[in-house]
Amino acid sequence: MAEITWIKLKTDMFDSTKIRLIEKLPEGDTILVIWIKLLTAAGKANSNGYIMLTENIPMNVEEMSVVFDRPLNTVRLALEAFKRYGMVDVEDGELVRIANWEKHQNIDGMEKIREQNRLRKQKERERKKALAAPKNDIVEPCHVTVTTNHATEVEEDIEVDKELKRSTAAITKASPPVNIITFFQENIRFNLSPFETETIIHWENEYPYELIIEAMKRTAMANVTTLRYTEGILIDWQKKRLTTLAEIQRDDEAFNQKKGGKRYETNTRGVQTNSGNRGSEHDDFSL
Known part of the structure; x- marks a missing residue:
């Protein structure tokens, strides 16, 4: 179950x-x-x-x-x-x-979590299976005369072997995405109300996965535990039509050049603020 x-x-x-x-x-x-x-x-x-x-x-x-x-x-x-x-x-x-x-239960949200867990376990099994698979025999050079057809077959075998090794390496390096609810609980705050859990699940339909994780990272860096702080960052990026981490990085750099300081810092009270002059443009999402 x-x-x-x-x-x-x-x-x-x-x-x-x-x-x-x-x-x-x-x-x-x-x-x-x-x-x-x-x-x-x-x-x-x-x-x-x-x-x-x-x-x-x-x-x-x-x-x-x-x-x-x-x-x-x-x-x-x-x-x-x-x-x-x-x-x-x-x-x-x-x-x-x-x-x-x-x-009494968010059926669609729970089904989504169940599917995410199933896919994660499936990828983990595939990764372990790839690691446990025996290596293909290496074709040793031999001093015999072969026909053109035989040489072609050997070359094909070598290419297949290389492709298998590349596939194995890709599977080994690939890690399943972190569940966003688990990421929030492990890095910001463990206890979530049902409403907060539904809100986080809803984010997946509104924002790119990597932006959600990045917003959570910035929330954790600021030592803030409110869900609305993270959502404020996501809404700000959405208003600016920033959809990739590269675009966000360029936006941060432009902000830093304009304001003369770093956009995301942590003050002595543990609340994220903007350094430099504070004008009408700011990114204070704390509550």
Whole structure:
């Protein structure tokens, strides 16, 4: 099962009529705890809202009682209440699925992360396979008379061998791109809210990958941890129609020549500022 560590809960969930009705049931508080446990189990399974014991085995009510550490009769009462109020769907008698699962998880975003992880693992397997592949035998020169056709075949074999070596070298040097969420967590701030995670995922549809990483690097260099700081840098580049690192470097150089200082520095308070004279043009994205 995919490693998804968060779900979305609305702050006004206890204002819901369904939740208020559940609270009035016998053991209503326990039933609400079971609801939260169902949501987290569905998020952990990351199987489109289904409650799964393993990747291929759905969790039945008896197993829920054990996993959730709640009495079996209470779990059954909870599921009946959830079905009545349209909070879960039960298929084939025991296959439980959270209704309207997209309200609790960014399905498109999670699918994108799942695909990124799959491609990364695939590239890593290819790299290891290339490194472990036996080297082709080297064609040794020999003092024999050969026909033109045989010589051509030997030359072709040598070219194939060279091409294989070039391909192996390329695979070895190529490293899979860093997941932008992981990069942000490892270099700026680990704890991200669901909204912040969605925002970062949205960036991939708005900005080039290398610009997102560069903006995060500049945020980390400035010792700033706000997401809007990074987004401010990206928006600034977008307004200037800068789409490559080379264009950004030229823009930095032009700015430095104009202002007489370096564009990105870190002051004693750990906030990125612009050196030189500050006029109407500046790049202070701090909040």
